Amino acid sequence: xxxxxxxxxxxxxxxxxxxxxxxxxxxxxxxxxxxxxxxxxxxxxxxxxxxxxxxxxxxxxxxxxxxxxxxxxxxxxxxxxxxxxxxxxxxxxxxxxxxxxxxxxxxxxxxxxxxxxxxxxxxxxxx
Numbered sequence: 001x002x003x004x005x006x007x008x009x010x011x012x013x014x015x016x017x018x019x020x021x022x023x024x025x026x027x028x029x030x031x032x033x034x035x036x037x038x039x040x041x042x043x044x045x046x047x048x049x050x051x052x053x054x055x056x057x058x059x060x061x062x063x064x065x066x067x068x069x070x071x072x073x074x075x076x077x078x079x080x081x082x083x084x085x086x087x088x089x090x091x092x093x094x095x096x097x098x099x100x101x102x103x104x105x106x107x108x109x110x111x112x113x114x115x116x117x118x119x120x121x122x123x124x125x126x127x
Contacts, residue, residue, distance in 0.1 A: 005119045006044065011110050013045040013088060013119060024085045046082050048107045048124065054078030056097050080106045080121045093122040 004027055006012045017024045018032035019039035026045065031038055060072040076092040078100070093109065094100055105124040110117040 011108050012047055013108060015043050015045055016040040017043040026086055026088045045085055048105055049080040049082040051102055051104045051106050052079040052081040052087050053102060054092060054100055091120040093120050
């Protein structure tokens with residue numbers, strides 16, 4: 001499996017860009033979804049984008065698949081638009097919808113997930 005993001009203090013998402021039509025995808029793809037070209041090259045996303053839309057999960061999902069007996073904490077997910085690149089869905093570090101607004105600047109960060117880490121989007125200035 002291809003990595004989804006770089007590691008370190010300044011993580012970036014790893015996507016692909018079509019060498020023929022320029023479309024960018026996340027995660028990486030072997031073929032272009034727009035023109036079907038195989039001229040896809042691995043490309044890093046900008047670290048910052050803008051919140052395009054979001055929603056919150058404020059109650060535990062049904063079990064299964066949600067693990068019963070685990071304390072539930074509300075969370076938010078959203079799409080971040082990386083200008084000239086693509087919109088990417090991901091977890092937001094801010095779960096309070098009153099503190100989120102469409103169009104706000106977000107940056108890619110890493111958060112704990114299981115035994116490792118995953119990417120998420122954090123409002124700029126909330127570091």
